[in-house]
Amino acid sequence: MRVVAKFGGTSLGNGDRVNRAADSIADAVNEGHEVAVVASAMGSTTDFLLDAITFEADEADEAEIVSMGERTSVRMLKAALGARGIDAKFLEPGTEDWPVITDEHGQVDVEETKRRAKQLAADMAAKGYVPVLTGFLAQDHAGNVTTLGRGGSDTTAVMLGNYMDAEEVVIITDVEGVMTGDPRVVEGARNVGEITVDELRNLSFRGAEVVAPSALSYKTGEMVVRVAHYQHGDLLDGGTKIEGQFENLIDMREEPLACLTAAGRAIRNTPGVLSDLSAVLADADINVDAVSSGMDSISFYVDAAVAERAENVLHQAVIDLNEVSSVTVDSDVAVLRITGGEASGQSALLEDVVVPLADEHVEILDLITSATSIAVFLEWDDREDALELIQDAV
Ligand SMILES: Nc1ncnc2c1ncn2[C@@H]1O[C@H](COP(=O)(O)OP(=O)(O)O)[C@@H](O)[C@H]1O
Numbered sequence: 543m544r545v546v547a548k549f550g551g552t553s554l555g556n557g558d559r560v561n562r563a564a565d566s567i568a569d570a571v572n573e574g575h576e577v578a579v580v581a582s583a584m585g586s587t588t589d590f591l592l593d594a595i596t597f598e599a600d601e602a603d604e605a606e607i608v609s610m611g612e613r614t615s616v617r618m619l620k621a622a623l624g625a626r627g628i629d630a631k632f633l634e635p636g637t638e639d640w641p642v643i644t645d646e647h648g649q650v651d652v653e654e655t656k657r658r659a660k661q662l663a664a665d666m667a668a669k670g671y672v673p674v675l676t677g678f679l680a681q682d683h684a685g686n687v688t689t690l691g692r693g694g695s696d697t698t699a700v701m702l703g704n705y706m707d708a709e710e711v712v713i714i715t716d717v718e719g720v721m722t723g724d725p726r727v728v729e730g731a732r733n734v735g736e737i738t739v740d741e742l743r744n745l746s747f748r749g750a751e752v753v754a755p756s757a758l759s760y761k762t763g764e765m766v767v768r769v770a771h772y773q774h775g776d777l778l779d780g781g782t783k784i785e786g787q788f789e790n791l792i793d794m795r796e797e798p799l800a801c802l803t804a805a806g807r808a809i810r811n812t813p814g815v816l817s818d819l820s821a822v823l824a825d826a827d828i829n830v831d832a833v834s835s836g837m838d839s840i841s842f843y844v845d846a847a848v849a850e851r852a853e854n855v856l857h858q859a860v861i862d863l864n865e866v867s868s869v870t871v872d873s874d875v876a877v878l879r880i881t882g883g884e885a886s887g888q889s890a891l892l893e894d895v896v897v898p899l900a901d902e903h904v905e906i907l908d909l910i911t912s913a914t915s916i917a918v919f920l921e922w923d924d925r926e927d928a929l930e931l932i933q934d935a936v
């Protein structure tokens with residue numbers, strides 16, 4: 543089996559851990575597996591190096607300085623593997639067969655990286671050595687060092703796993719896998735065993751960076767991605783299995799929504815109005831599809847079929863609450879949701895969604911963005927055109 547094994551900073555935090563990592567790699571190689579290793583900087587070296595840049599440094603100098611963390615790790619691991627009789631070779635930006643190529647801003651050149659990764663896979667299979675690659679680092683077309691951004695070693699590993707046709711990518715870290723909560727914070731966190739990419743992307747975009755969110759978009763359906771503890775010892779077993787394939791999804795709600803807006807100038811200064819209005823809808827067993835709020839209003843999107851009932855219960859609430867003056871309904875609203883790896887803080891994706899609609903004068907009634915999705919609310923009659931425009935753009 544071809545495996546890409548990524549060792550995070552914590553799993554290479556000291557000499558003992560480097561030895562442990564080398565033992566687990568050597569065991570897998572001796573069992574007959576083809577292993578490519580991706581290494582992060584030891585412990586918190588990257589933070590240390592970045593903190594030490596207390597002067598004006600341009601992007602290129604910063605990348606060169608910070609690269610020393612990963613460059614050290616691959617030399618350590620290569621030597622530790624050599625001590626175990628394993629033929630290992632370290633690869634870093636600048637080495638002839640280095641695979642990860644980006645533009646000068648760190649955007650991956652997919653075609654070139656794919657080509658080089660496939661070549662590397664063929665070479666390691668033919669010659670039987672273990673490549674030990676610097677995670678996080680890349681090289682631009684002019685040969686300068688670039689980075690894939692903080693936490694980028696996970697991306698290196700899952701991307702290379704994908705392009706090298708690996709059966710499995712193992713992310714070795716300091717937790718037993720994806721847990722029910724951050725074990726550094728909550729007590730009694732348990733390993734979830736299995737999790738889908740979709741579930742994990744919602745977690746990782748929100749801080750559970752046990753796998754960096756940018757890595758998940760490289761997960762294919764066939765390739766297993768596993769997260770395991772460095773103390774476990776066995777590269778090929780245990781931890782949490784991440785299932786499924788990452789997709790940019792565009793979803794159009796099949797039934798129309800109604801938008802109920804409660805307005806009142808006191809909303810901005812009064813705690814609990816959202817809670818009170820949500821509670822009356824919940825008491826009436828009305829599901830809320832989405833909520834958006836402004837300074838003086840709160841809008842609830844509900845299924846059009848229950849709009850009248852929703853309007854009545856909200857109207858009663860308006861009468862009961864001093865802070866809200868009036869409620870109004872806009873019927874026949876469509877919603878398109880775009881969910882994907884690029885959604886998080888990516889102004890480019892937002893632009894891809896909004897600009898084509900604006901160019902064609904399709905009115906956007908509301909836009910709700912979260913870390914992992916963009917919801918566009920439109921007139922019901924505009925939905926087909928909007929879907930086509932967005933599908934072409936993203
Ligand atoms: N739900 C969760 N499950 C597991 N780990 C979590 C979760 N949420 C946050 N974490 C944190 O993620 C950390 C692992 O990521 P990271 O520090 O980037 O490791 P590495 O240095 O190995 O790349 C764990 O130490 C843990 O504190």
Ligand SMILES: N[C@@H](CC(=O)OP(=O)(O)O)C(=O)O
Nearest residue numbers: 551582588678692693694695
């Ligand atoms: N060393 C880099 C890249 C990385 O992915 O590190 P880790 O795997 O330790 O999170 C960083 O700290 O951002």
